[in-house]
Amino acid sequence: MTKMRIETDHLGRRELPADAxxxxxxxxxxxxxxxxxxxxxxxxxxxxxxxxxxxxxxxxxxxxxxxxxxxxxxxxxxxxxxxxxxxxxxxxxxxxxxxxxxxxxxxxxxxxxxxxxxxxxxxxxxxxxxxxxxxxxxxSQSTNDVYPTAIRLTVLREGEVLVAALQALVTALRSKGDTFAGIVKVGRTQLQDAVPMLLGQEFEAFAETLEEDVAHFLGTAELMREVNLGGTAIGTGVNAPPGFSAAICAHLSMMSGIAVRPARNLVEATSDTGAFVTLSGALKRTAVKLSKICNDLRLLSSGPRAGFGEIRLPALQAGSSIMPGKVNPVIPEMVNQIGFQVIGNDLTVTLAASAGQLQLNAMEPVIVLNILQSLRLLVRGLDALRTRCIDGIEADAKRCQALYDGSLVLAAALNPFVGYAKATAFAGRALAEGIPLREAVERDSGLSAAQIDAIFGAGVVKS
Structure with a gap:
């Protein structure tokens, strides 16, 4: 039988294993x-x-x-x-x-x-x-200064991992942008053909939007450096000696390798969770952007023959228990779901922060859980998206060219030469008759062959 020991508190007694x-x-x-x-x-x-x-x-x-x-x-x-x-x-x-x-x-x-x-x-x-x-x-401590300080320290340390994962994904997307720089394709707005662009530009835009979030997160994380250590229960410093706050912050900075500083007002810092709301919002922003990118990847790879089919994602596993040969965009789908979870976590953090009362917010545990979970999900999602999807993406240049040739995306390029109304008429005629836009322009526009070549040449895509 396990040997037990007895511990007591003001509520009574409990048995514990002797070596617990x-x-x-x-x-x-x-x-x-x-x-x-x-x-x-x-x-x-x-x-x-x-x-x-x-x-x-x-x-x-x-x-x-x-x-x-x-x-x-x-x-x-x-x-x-x-x-x-x-x-x-x-x-x-x-x-x-x-x-x-x-x-x-x-x-x-x-x-x-x-x-x-x-x-x-x-x-x-x-x-x-x-x-x-x-x-x-x-x-010389209280839960009320130890607990929020520890989560701030964790965010600062784990934030470095998140930033590294973001930067690695940015590099991978930018590399694909370089690889696909010469591929002309249809640019779309509201899922309708719009104007020409390069496939490389599309991936460079993905990289740029996430690179913005690196700087945004780093700026937000600076809020985590202000801690309420030494404030003890409600920020008044009861049971902590004079000078404790500055001294413990100095020791913690040296031991952890992360600089932290005492808050200017420890009472305010003990009850306020605004920094957590801001940090969670930054994580949500990244999640929203990732989800949008994954939506695009799923659309661009849709098919393989009856969809856009402009890119091919790595085939990772069978996509159906009934449809032979089907392969699904499972990694973007997974990252979409991570995004939804992080967005939901942010709402939880917001509600919990708003539930604070007087000198303390008793809901900090659920704030801590959701921020830690969001950080972990994003880091793992970023790594999976990069290594199991982005790195292996291939472009179908022929498909991009075929869609481009059959589209009306160059109608906007006609505006400077014939005006919006006539350009609209040419586009409508091409669509109604099922002919290329160029053919409609050559037949009725009165433009010279050189002008038409300039309009329909690859040079209309601005790099």
């Missing part, structure tokens, strides 16, 4: 918040950020003479084991959606760090009279 790194608060949280099936352990990057905050706090408390150096050192070593990923699952089992404004997440980390520190000191886990989750690991 979690404590009574984590146990109660697993009982109370079993709803989404998405656990803290599913986001190791968030656990590492929480451990970095705890490590910085231990160093600051030691520096200010608030904690025994041996205990501070043991906490430091415990934090390092979380930061390196040596200790993660199954010690972080609580649901990401939880009441208490993230208190259970903070206490889960406090309890694990305390018990790892006890282990390092050669003491049994649960010997909280030696290293206590609240009195030592959480010293």
């Amino acid at each position: 790194m979690i404590g009574i608060h984590t146990r109660r949280a697993t009982e109370n918040f079993d709803v989404s099936g998405i656990r803290l352990q599913d986001f190791p990057e968030f656990i590492r950020s929480l451990a970095m905050v705890k490590k910085a706090a231990a160093a600051t408390n030691r520096e200010l003479g608030l904690i025994d150096p041996a205990i501070a050192q043991a906490i430091d070593r415990a934090c390092d084991r979380l930061i390196t990923g040596e200790i993660l699952a199954p010690h972080f089992p609580i649901d990401m959606i939880q009441g208490g404004a993230g208190t259970s997440t903070n206490m889960n980390v406090n309890e694990v760090i305390a018990n790892l520190a006890l282990e390092a000191l050669g003491r049994p886990v649960g010997s909280y009279e030696v290293v206590n989750p609240n009195d030592h690991v959480n010293l």
Whole structure:
């Protein structure tokens, strides 16, 4: 039989396995918040950020003479084991959606760090009279400054991964733009033939719109550098000594390699979630653009014979259980769905941010979950779109030329020579008689052969 230990709090007693790194608060949280099936352990990057905050706090408390150096050192070593990923699952089992404004997440980390520190000191886990989750690991802190700081740190670190994925996709799209630079095709508005363009221009536009989002995200992420550490419960700094805020930010910046700074007004920073709304909006913007690009890829590759068929996407898997030979644009479809999820996540963040009351927003856990999920989905979606779709796209130049030759897209180029009304008439006649536009122009326009050659030559496409 498993040997058990008893832990108590002001609500009563709970049994835990004797060697469990979690404590009574984590146990109660697993009982109370079993709803989404998405656990803290599913986001190791968030656990590492929480451990970095705890490590910085231990160093600051030691520096200010608030904690025994041996205990501070043991906490430091415990934090390092979380930061390196040596200790993660199954010690972080609580649901990401939880009441208490993230208190259970903070206490889960406090309890694990305390018990790892006890282990390092050669003491049994649960010997909280030696290293206590609240009195030592959480010293000079509150969930209300630790939790939002950790998510900001996570966004700054994971944001670097997102930017790298975006830049890699931009490079891949730009490469296709160069490859397809000489292919003339039909440009379309409202799904109707419009004016000529180059297939390369289409892919260059995809690259440009996502490159804009790199700069936009980096600017937005700067908001994450302002943290409310040292504000403790509501920003007034209760139980934190003078100078703690500046000191812990300095330690955290050095330890994490990411510069953070104390907020100008810690009370405001503790209750405000505006930076999360802005950040989530930036992620939504990228998701919207990605979804539009994927819509275009699906249209441009539609067919293979009865659709546009201007490009060929890599064939990855059978597309039907009943239609032989069918291949679907599965990667763009997947990325479309990622986009929908991120857009929905942004709405959740917005609603949760608007639900704040007085000095704290108790809905921060669902804000954290949705932002982390959006970041993860976008990074994985960007990588899949690049490696399993964009890199393997081929152009069907003959199909592009055939559609171009049979279209009326050069009608607009007639305007400077014959005027809008006559150009419209030529287009209408060509459409009604089923003849090429050039033939209608040659028959009735009175333009010289040289003028007609100039209008219908590839030079009308502006690069």
